[in-house]
Amino acid sequence: MVLKGLVLLLCVTVVGLAIVGYHPLPEGIGEPHKVQFIVGVSKIFRAFSRLKAYLGYGDRQSNILLLRDSPKTTVPESAAYGALKVTRAEIAGVPVIVYQPKDESTLHPAIVFFHGGGWVLGSPDTYDKTVYLYAVQTRTVVVSVGYRLAPEHPFPAPIQDCLDVTRFVLKHGSEYNIDVSKVGVVGDSAGGNLAAAVALKLTTEKSDLPPLRFQVLHYPALQAFDMRLPSYVDLNESVPILTSNLMGVFYAFYMGLDPQNLTYYSTVINENRHIPPHVRKSAFGEFVNVKHLPAQYQTAHETIPDLSAQYDQHVYEQIKHIITDPLFSPLMALDLAGVPPAFVHVCEFDVLRDDGFLYARRLQNAGVKVHLHFGKGGYHGDISSRMWIVDLHPKSGQVALAGAYAFIDSVLKQ
Template sequence: MFLQGLVTVITLTILGVAIIGYHPLPTGLENPIKVQVAMGILKLLRAVRTVQEYLGYGSPYQNVKLHFLTPKTDDPPKSAAIGDLKVTRDTIAGVPVIVYQPKDNSGLYPAIVYFHGGGWVTCSADMYDTLMHEYAVKTGTVIINVDYRLAPEHPFPTPVQDCIDVTRFILQHGAKYNIDVTKVGVAGDSAGGNLAASVALKLTREPDLPRLLFQIIHYPAMQAFDLHLPSYIDLNQSVPILTQDQMAAFYAYYMGVNRENIDHFTTVISENRHIPADVRKSKLASFVDVKLLPPQYQTPKNPRPTIHSDYDAQVYAQIKDIVADPLFSPLMAPDLTGLPPAFVQVCEFDVLRDDGFLYARRLQDAGVQVKLHFGKGGFHGDIIIYIFVQLNSAESCLSEVYSFVKDRLGK
């Protein structure tokens, strides 16, 4: 009797988990069964946040920082045990990093300074250890994996300044790590793609530094001016690794909004009520003009939400000096000329799809060499999920990235 009861409980638990974790996925998504498993885990985590809210521990956006995704440890990085590279922890310009170097230190090597994703709020260099090890092996470069400080404790400009300081140090003193300072590039994904673009924008304008050789930008978050671009409207819940509301919350935290006000700011930003009408008609609007998108993506398939005329003046007053700052939103930079050649990954099923398209187009219009990778069937976060689950879209993109780096290095 006890055994039957136990089997019943286990069966019902599995069924309940499956029901809670299930999410219908769009047609054309790569590896849908594997992605469904990942979606299920994410939905269960969000269900935990809902329970926390019910118990009085704050709303899901007040609990957006998942501490198990930002582990802190002094232990050697896990990839050090593989033994084919010298993998060590260090501090550069006061910022913790993980360094991946060839064991032969007799010469100078090219390098990539990498900035992890996570909405400027969560994740860590350690979470990217496996991917950075592969990056190092496949490109033959030294990798500097930057563990920049995170919001909300350290809002803009602290995270990007950490990344600028580390990269500037490498360009000035790279020989300390057997780096050829004339062969350095930056890279990052999601929020890290934003940081990579910002670092390239900033350091390209510093004439006393060696020029960055390239920038690699995976599915980047490039602006908080318009969260009603077609990809935000059509793909908001298609693959809920990243939704419009989640992106609004990340932007709000990065802009320095405190935890008590995060729900209000998230709602206002996601509804596009954070920018007044006159500013929406300014030159800034031209940087997010849907006419810059590929023709098939210029018009959303779903109805575009109405922007309320009664924008929230209090919200705008707090963010107005940040939202158009090029180091916060590289897409808002008035001048993109002279930047290093770029590899830009855009995913078909990603609310940030249009951010990537717009930035690639503006770089091209500024005369910058761009390799645009459109990940058909891909979705936000696929290259980091690829560490755990084999994904065709991520494998294809990374293969092109490694070829791009070798081409830039003349290998």
């Protein structure tokens, strides 16, 4: 009798989780069975967050911090794979994982890698398998950076850590068998933001460091000026791996806004009420003009209220020195000339799709060599899905990575 009761309870639980986790996916998304699993896990966590908030334990937005990594092991998991020497280190006071070819008789090109996670989540360990494969396939030394995270360390702490590590690699890379004349930066999502910002800063500052050779930006987040671009509107809930609402939370954390009022601040940002109309009409507004998007993406198909005229002066006063800072928002840089050649990866089903399109266009207009990779059927996070217990790495991510590896190889041969 007890056994039957347990079986019934298990069946009810499985059915309930299936109902909560199910989400209809848009036509054309690649390998929907894999996406459905990822989305299902995401939706179950969101339901848990709502329940936790209802019971008085935090709010839905701040509960995102529950997804932070557990304590690290002494040795990275990939150290056992055998093809590379994988070690933990500290560079410029920042924890890193270094992936080195075992051949120490020669100097190797290098990548400084910045992980995603909305400047709030993630770590080099989260991306261990992805970065290990990057190092193997590109035959480079990869330094994966454990930059400080918001909300404890908001902007500019994360970008400063990334800059400090990159400068060290460019100056002292020989300590890790690195050819400092062949160094580039790579990042995805928030890490793509950091990679773009590092490339921009090192290009514009005066120093005796060798220049970066390339930048690879996988579905980067490049601005918080306009949170109602067509991709933010149309793809907010269609593939809820990364939503517009969640980006509002990440930006609120990264801006250093009071976590105790996170729901309020993230809502204002998400509704585009954080910037006054006269600023939207400035030169910065032109950088997010939809006319610079591919024709088929210039108009949102969904209709939502335009609340931008109801801007919140209180919020703007707190962020006005950040919102157009190129280190925070590389798309807001007045001049992009001279930055390293770029591989920009955008996904068809990603709220950050338009950020990548706009940045690639501006780079091209500035005379920068750009390879724009459009991930047809792809979705946010598709290069790093291998971090899951089961293999969820989609073909769209594999194709994008292959393109990035080829791009890096071609640049380094020049």
